[in-house]
Amino acid sequence: MNFDLTDEQEMMRDTFARFLDEHSSTSRVRKAQETDGFDAALWSGLAELGAFAMRVPEDAGGMDLGLFDTALLMEEAGRTLVSGPLAEALVAVRLLGQLGGQDELLEAAISGEAVVTIAMQDTSLQSRQWIAGGSVAKAIIARRGSDVVLVTGVDGKTEPNLATTPVAQMDLAAGEAIVLGSGEDALALFAAALEEWKLYMAVALSGIGRQALQMAAAYAGERKAFGQLIGTFQGISHPLADLLCDVDGAKFLAWKAIRDIYDNSDEAAATISLAYWYACDAAARSVAQGLHTFGGYGLSNEYDVHLYNLRAKAWPLVAGDPALALEEAGRRLYAGETVALPASGEVPLDFDLGDEARQVCAEIAELFATKVTPEQKAKFHYSWEGYVPEVHKMLAEHSLLFPGLPEHLSGRNITPYARIAAMGEMERQGYNTPGANVAAMVAMMIDKYGSDELKAEVLPRIVGGDVLCSLGYSEPSCGSDVFAAQCKATQLEDGSWRIDGTKMWTSGANLSSYVLMLTRTNPDVPKHKGLTMFIVPLKTEGVTVQAVHTFQDERTNITFYDGVVIPDSWRLGEIDGGTRTMSAALELEHGGGFSKVMKAMIEAAEEVTRELGIDGEVRTQCRLARAVAHLWVSDMLTYRAQWSSIEKKPNHAFGPMAKMYSSEKFLSDSRDLLDLTAPLSLSKREGAVALLNQCYRHAAGSTIYGGSSEVHRSMVAERGLGLPRTRG
Structure with missing residues (x-):
């Protein structure tokens, strides 16, 4: 996986950025607006930097650079509000080079002496149309039926317009048209140019x-x-x-x-x-x-x-x-619509997790196909209730239960990208029980902060797949503000600890042997400084687990601790140092997204729309496409978060961005797809419609647990945009 630019691309982008900061400042943009919105000096400067030659083929005198290189220029052009039809000129000049026969005009366009732009509509169907840069263009490339033509001699008068850009409404039939190319190949080049635009x-x-x-x-x-x-x-x-x-x-x-x-x-x-x-x-x-x-x-x-x-x-x-x-x-x-696409050129971006990742995924898929029974698969569920002890243990025996942990805990030495792929494959198999994820988190915490006793007695049982652990963070009065915890831990004369209080949303406590608990050990200091973490055995006298059922088809719990006594050796980290101890665990929670379930939801919706016979309707295709866009953005934000973490890149709240965005879109799309497939979506009958129904209920919690969207928005605002702190 790679989100980095090459050294050459970094240098090119920086060069354009510095030039545009000076020559496309807002004062220059304002000055250009005093006339027709075009900055001729800026245009010449861009030409001197080679902007208009970037996508022109080498045999036509250009650089033949890739789409990504030119996209870097366009991002800077947007940032600085370039005064001129840059996107249109880039694709038009490329077309000139591809179709040939206009060497003099091509040379003038590359040098910035002439502006060449492109018409968006077929002139045989719509001769009068709006042209970007039309008021300053020497020539316009357009489609005319089965021909691609070069139009000149059209009067493009400037008129007041929304952003004072050099756009003009022009009658292209009134100009002189020279055929640049005809037939399928020429039309494909023109269509690809519009896609590039x-x-x-x-x-x-x-x-x-x-x-x-x-x-x-x-x-x-x-x-x-x-x-x-x-x-x-x-x-x-x-x-x-x-x-x-x-x-x-x-x-x-x-x-x-x-x-x-x-x-x-x-x-x-x-x-x-x-x-x-x-x-x-x-x-x-x-x-x-x-x-x-x-x-x-x-x-x-x-x-x-x-x-x-x-x-x-x-x-x-x-x-x-x-x-x-x-x-x-x-x-x-x-609907199977196809279109000619531009050549990409070299692309440094890579979202592939690699061959080792594919091998690990294939191994997991084989295990689920051969070692997991239909009866066990029938128990799978996205919640804690999807925990199947036999499957959990089987994965541990094959060193696949905790692929995200280091080798001495997971039993495998695999790359971080293979670990990501393995966890994704587990989710694709439907076995994404939070039990395994939380157990991995607790194992990591014990390995890093635990006493010798915890490492000898508890850690082997967790990594061996014999027990589960739950999280005791939230309380009835503090929700996502975990640092406001009031569950009290008091040290006794013999050094042991007495714990009293209540924890809310202790999911999996009914299935777990231990709870990772955040307690208040010092009420006389700021709330985030007086906290201590413990591992508490849930079978200890004084612990009560009470079920709380949700409309999401899951069970969580409220747990009560009444005089629960544990030895000091079950403490994690320093006394009153709980904030530091749990920071790594919170970061793990903030790094995930919901892309896999979003994908499954969309596939279920596609199936239901076919069943309803509405799959060919425009409204159906649009709404499914919108959900796909949200899925792909979720994927990309998650990839960036994973890559920046693995490669130790600057991280501006990328994990919270991925989690917050995907959970919010999961929620909104689950509503919309339920509407789209109504009234069948009312049913919980087995199959795709049941999954859609469940996704709507599941999504409601995804914006709350693992850190609420509001908490993540604050983190993004502060770390991503540099805004002042919004949380107490």
Whole structure:
């Protein structure tokens, strides 16, 4: 897996970024708007840096660089609101080089002396259309039936428009048209150019959206209201955190599309459509929220954020309603629609987990196929109640129960990426009981902080697959604020500890032998400093486990501790050092997502729509495609979190972003797909409809456990956008 750029790409991006910071500053953007919205000096500077030669074939005098290289330029162009039809020119100049016959014009376009742009619609069907850069273009490449033509001599008058860009409505039939190419091959090149434009627009819009959010965050970190920085208000910071996930997700969808093209994936065309549609929506919402953060000042021409608001909407509208791209994605996913795609060039991005990962997954699949009985599989469930002792033990015997743990605990020396794949395969097999995940967490905690007694008596039973452990974090009065725990541990004269109090949501306590418990050992210091962690045997006198059943078809528990006495050797870490002790465990909880169950939910919805006979309807295809977009963004955010953790890269709340985004989209899509398949979705009858029904109930808890979405939004706001702390 790799999210890194090559050294050459880093240098290229930095070069363009520095140039655009100076030559496409907001003051330069404003100056360009005083005329027609085009900055000729900027255009010439971009040409000198080789921008317009990047995608031109070498045999036509270009650099023949890849899609990803050019996408890096377009992200910077979005960030700096480039004054000119850059995305359109990049694809038009490439077409000139591919189709040939216009050497003089091609040379002028590469050097920045002439602007060449592209028409989005077939001129044989719509001769009069809006052209990006039309008011400054020397030539326009367009489709005319079965021909690709070069149109010149059309008067493109500037008129007032949404973002004061050099867009013009032009009658292309009124100009002189030279045929550049005809037939299937020429039309394929033109179609591929439009797909390339969608990718460039997607990353540019992501750049616009992210910059607007960063401007809003900076303002919220300085502006005060009611005596406080407004960035401390969750009503300000949390929407910005949500939108950061969206604009990053839009870029990553475009990155996925580029990699899909490189891999010749069947998903490539649909991913392009979804990246473009998603970016249009994410950028529009981001700039609106960014402007709103500035309050009334955001409406003022004095503040730059309004420039982002206008460009984010104006740039893509030259191609028409962005919602049509969602319909297009639906047809590509579900109706077999195909399209010619641009060549990708070299792509440094890699989302593959490797050969070792595939080997481990194959081994797990074989075990489940040969060692797990149908009766055992019938007990599988996403909750703790899906725990099957025989399967748990079998996995431990094959050193596959805890693939995420180091070799001395898991029994295997495999790469971190293979560990990720193994846990994913377990989920694909339906055996994703939280029991194994929590047992792994407790084993890690004992290994790191436990006494010799715990390591000798408890740790072997956990890693051997003989027992489960539960978590005693939450309490009836504190929920996700685990550091507000009041369950009291008092040290006795002989050094042992007496524990008194109540823990809520102690899931799996009815199946577990031990609970990892956070207790209050010092009430006279700040709440996060007076905590201590213990391992408590659940069969100890004074422990009571009481069932709490949820509408999600799962059981959790409330547990009571009345004079429970344990030796000091069952303490984890230092006295009053519980915050440090549990930090690693909390980070593990914050790093996951719900992509696997989201994928299963979508597949179930697809099956039910076929059963209902609505699978060919546009509304069905659109809504399924939207859920697929959310799934793929969830995947990409999770990949980034995993990669940055494994490779020790700077991590700006990437784990919380992945968990929060996927849980929220799991919840919203579960509602929508239940609506889509109604009234059959009311049923719990066995099969796909039962899974859809269950997913709706399951999703409700996913935004709460493992850290609530509100907690994660605060973490994203603080670590991802630099906003002031919003939590006490």
